[in-house]
Amino acid sequence: MTISINKKITGYAVVTESEHKELTQQSADIHLLGEPLSRPDKLVGNTYKIKTPASEHALYITINDILMNEGTAQEHRRPFEIFINSKNMEHFQWIVALTRVMSAVFRKGGDITFLVEELQSVFDPKGGYFKKGGKYTPSLVAEIGEVLQEHLHEIGMLKRNEPEAHQRAFMEAKRKEYTEQQNTSGSHTASGFPEGSQLCTKCSTKAVIIMDNCLTCLNCGDSKCS
Template sequence: MKIAKKIVGYSVTKPTDANSDGTALTDSKSDDASKTEGQSADVIHMHETLARPQKLIGSTYKLKTPDHVSSHAMYITINDIVLNEGTEHELRRPFEVFINSKNLEHYQWIVALTLIMSAVFRKGGDVTFLVEELRSVFDPRGGYWNKGKYMPSIIAEIGDVIEHHLIDIGMLKSNEPDEVQAKLIADKKAELRAEHSAAQADSSQSTEAADEPWMATATLCNKCNTKAVVLRDGCQTCMNCGDSKCG
């Protein structure tokens, strides 16, 4: 079509079907789409401009390191916000974190760390990367053992606490062994106990080592950082998480 005159305006027309009386038919697909858009618009997502409610639910975790690291315990409080409460889209997400301790030696970096983590939480999105970032921090003076698990630094153990909390609220999947792995680990432990039943626990060994004599010769697991790797059936196998070099 050749346009011979100057265009001074335009409008977009859409083809519509008509009823017998001349009225236009409604498009059921567009109605459904508009309803879906309306429902999705009502869903509240985590973002940095979301106002803090007057009341938040939270959990407090006690972190006690060996005395040579810190003589005072740390108390980590993580407060969560509940989004879309009472609907099928209800979610519990971390909103802020506080760390308290009597040890003032770490006061400055503790305040800085809590402010940064709280800011990341309020940004929304996938905040689970914080766990690996914190765990990758190593103390230049060396790590320590805490409850049978090796911790490269206090920061890394704080990351461990964050991970446990994210698992509790459903943001991370539990890394516990499944039923098959748990049964295999239990069978292997039973075999080890039977093999060491004749051996007498040394009085200088810890209570944990006396209860599980095989732990005296166990090595560190690279996956769960627990001293529980032993040689079973010709393969190095962790008696805590089930990780095996043989697959």
């Protein structure tokens, strides 16, 4: 490559071979995220079935894992590849593209947990939908992100962020108290939360009620008064 110098040269320095090697190594250390993983002949994994209003047919998501540091105290599983299969061909193009990109990220090594948040933050311009249990899902891509999150929970790459036992007991008590106050013991939705519950901005579940003049989520415990 030819470089044109339009200004007067006021000085120069020669880089030695050792300095060149050091600079090259520093550059590699900065840009290299991890050693790419090679595929073994056999992998273990899980297959998840999801059925959403966004697709006429169910989607089957298979995530295969590679076993790292086998036979040592640091033995663990990490995702290596992902496949999505369905009878519905409407989303075929972008699903194939998405799974190939995700598999490439898996194989690159390093931290891949960021994919969960990236996928779950995708919103469908046509609008999302509510899943069984009253949880709002903004898009089909976001639901794929939820499946990945569940898989990472199962193999130990992500910790479950669930209320502790005393928090669950408190929420159950609040739910019972609310039902008794409203005198609507039978007025619960299919999700098990009182009818008229609002959508929680933290866990995206229709489980927010007004208790003691305060908005409280009976699913995750989030409260505007805490």
